Amino acid sequence: MTNTQTVSPARPLTRPVAAPRPSRRDRGTRLLATLFLAPTVVGIVVFTVVPIVGSVVLSLFHWNVIDSPSFAGTANYREVFTDSTVRVSFLNTLVFMVFAVAAQLLIALSLALTLNGRMPTWLRSVFRSAFFFPLVLSAASISVVMKYLFNQDFGVVNWLIGLVGISPVPWLTSEHAALATVIIVYVWQQFGFSFLLFIGGLNNIPKEVHEAASLDGATGLRKHLHVTLPLLSPTLLVATVVGVINALQVFEQPYVLTNGGPGDSTRTVVMVIYETAFEQLRFGEASAVGVLLFVLIMAVTALQFRLSRRFVHYQ
Amino acid sequence: MTDSNLTRRTLLRYGAYGAGAAALAGTAASWDRLTGSDIPGRDDGSLTVATLGPAYGPEAIRTLTEGFRNVHPDIKLRINAVQAVDWSDFFAKILTQIAAGTAPDLVYVATEGVQLFAKSLGVPLDHYVRRDAAELKEYFADVHPSLVESMMYEGRLYQLPVEFNAADMYLNRQVLQRAGADFPAPDWTRDDFTALLRGMKKSSGSQFTPYFWTNRLWGGVVPWLFAGGTNLLTESKAPGGAWLWDSFYPAAEREGRGGGFRWTTPQATDDRVEEAYDYLASLIQEGLCTRPEGGNGQNLVGVFSTGRVGVTPAGGFWAGGLHLAGMKADAFDVQYFPRWRTQRHQFGAAGYALLRTSRKQDEAWEFIKYAARRDTLMRLFDTNQTTPARRSMLTAGRYEESGPRHWQVFYDTLDKFPDTGPIPAPPQVAEVTEVLLKYTGTALASPRSVRPALRRMQGDLEKAMERDV
């Protein structure tokens, strides 16, 4: 994966006129690029590309780990396509992704913008730490806590809404509410991630611009839309792309909170992969589902980059 | 560019250099830790045993290892406590090791995985048991045949059970008192049970639910299926096993024993199964019972010990749990599961399975015997977080501090109801469990959904059981 052998016809770097000795500079650039990319690319090839190729190959085999694999052709894919659980899990995951990412970005962005207004520095630090805090916890342990808080009969949440006269909601045990609850718990923990990115992105915008833009009131909002957002768009792209990729692989929260139920209402694709591989010992089929998920994520990400050309502004 | 920027930048740079140097020095200093070369005796060809982490803490591991060294100084032993939260995590770990050819010699396996391991991975212990029959007489005399039978598959024995838990009923004494109800009799019926729940409901405020349960294979719907005289899959016994029963158990206890259970045809649409679900649905309708949550019930001890729940099914492992949760010995008690058509109970047991891939099978067998010894188990199970498989270990002294008062129930469940059996766990257990949990959730999520859910459960179970594992 090196670029040293790329003896391309000396391509102009940025401004051909400005460069005194373009060919040496080009070589220097390529060498630097090679050195800079080497750790990442080598690591990725060894620890990710090889395993990915491995699982793509595996998706063409029947394998239960114990016996040696037997060739299956496309049988795993056919099986997976007709499996209703797999289909439902893809649907769940897409619904989850749309709502979780939208909520996460919206909350994080409005908090980051609001926080960027004028206020004492210590207060800003306190708020910033508070919003970031859930990210510090492990998803699995906090889901155990959340499971108690959202319990229909003894949970704090139902007690709280009971104070204002709302009757108890079966947060985790109703097919209609469970996915929404999983989304709430996920967003609660994850919005700090986008929040942090936005804080960093806002910091990169020159002071006058966001001071002006973060003023309150209706005009303030408009200024955000026209001034801050375009400048923040590179960060917005990171937050969206990574948010989508992460959301499409959600596992811990539904696994702990509902174990996929009631019925299949909160079963996500990665849960199906995990169950198929490590509980049912059907590694071939699990890999096939994994490959499908990979293709889906890749398509969604490519789409985002395509759209981003219209919306993202680099300086 | 101002001066302050310059200094800050310089500072940042030196800061970065410093951090880098510190990282390098730290890395060098801890190289042994990073490569694991400071761990004594690894990869030295020890006998390796994989246990479930939470069940066997560091203290227990030390006890086991040291005790074994005293008995067999010539066998090097390594116990790896797999820090898995549940059985699927545990399997994920073990399976990866098997795939890489670094599988342990022995794996701690519960009823859920007994037949799966036996069928594809395990080694039967029959010839070892025959060989060391004299030595094992005392063990079998102390362990109920139902437990032993649950570790058999197609006539062969695959594990020596060391612990088990039957699903009995735990009752919160304070809630009983509030309801003005007596402690139920051992032969209480399902109707007594319903009446008790109604009494509890009436005498308690909001944020209280009389009956609480978790949607899982052990202790979920299955106890009700057993009490209703049915099972999720048709149940029969494999032939064989006489070699074991004849040499270790008296005629009375041999009666009806076979070579392990066979779970075959799904019967989710059976009238009795439907009736069990209808009963649970009616409890939920009446507000006597919670809708079952998925998962492993980590909050269960908490809600029960704080009086938010009156009754819940659990086994001997709860005595220690409630004690840890600060419940006084007389604040709760345990009784048999109520009688419906039958009073058959369900249980799960666990022991060590010997893997086919092991090259130290003889040494492994020595460990199996050692792990089943009374003195070993006495040291291991001192906090009552499970029920020992050895009857002689259940004594008044053991339960004096933790309670419950009717601790005899734990083991007597096996004696009093000889048909008591393991949860249905054929080799296809993973998929069966998933289907069961999935449609139990749907069936009880809203009224009138029992029938359609069970129909779909039946279809999926049939598909699951056709699969060759």
Place this chain on the structure above:
Amino acid sequence: MSRVSPLSQASLSLSRARYSLGPWARIVALAVCALLTLGPVIWTVSTSLRTPAQSFDLPPKIIPTHPTTEAYRGVFDQIDVWLLALNSTLVTALIAVGQMVTAGLAGYAFARLEFRFKKPLFGLVLATMMVPLQVTIVPVFLVLKSMGLTDTLLGLIVPAFPTAFGTFLMRQYFLGMPKDLGEAAMLDGAGPWRIFRSVYAPLAAPGLAIVGVLAFNYHWNEFFRPLILETSGQNYTLPLGLVSLQGNLGTGSISVVLAGVVLSMLPAVAVFVVGQRPLREGITSAGVNR
């Protein structure tokens, strides 16, 4: 950037007059959100300080009437906190530093250097984020086995060095910096290395801080990889150790379990507090070009 400034100056003076009402409403709104966010955390901390018997009280008593640190003593009694913390610290710190290096370099290359196969290579890097760990863990284990790295801490660390997310973030970061800085340096005769080192790298601190903080958080709490890769108790990390507190079949005391959770989140909190400064100081970098 200079083209925006006059505009913002104008808007600043325009809305000065309406400023007086804003801040309080804003602070109250933020405070409410912060409370909602911290609620579950506060509940967790306060429950870890209560006796198990009071753990599920409703209304929840935020300030325990009889606070007790018994649960924390329980944690230290039941697991070897120090060894676990040492392992976790080694693993997480090295991963964080490693990721900052790899992501900083690769991100810069993708943003500011021209070379062949740039797009496909960047696609490859991003693609590595798209495969769930559960799918690749068995092949990864086999690769590590062939390198003799299973059941070592290095086996956890080295594969985590390349970071698709970090690379992507740093790429966006460098892309967000004004191009004319580098061009000016180039006109002064600076080579590509000098442009990186003297012009852009110093501006990257806030971005790198985000990469570091997020890497620390993620790997500090990581459970599945350590579960599969580490076999010896001496190599366990904190999240693995904490599992012991749950007891056999979930019978552990909830207070002790939560005390473990609270203890394990402290270092991540500390890292965030330390990381706040470079995060905030992103401002200075922007100051350079004005």
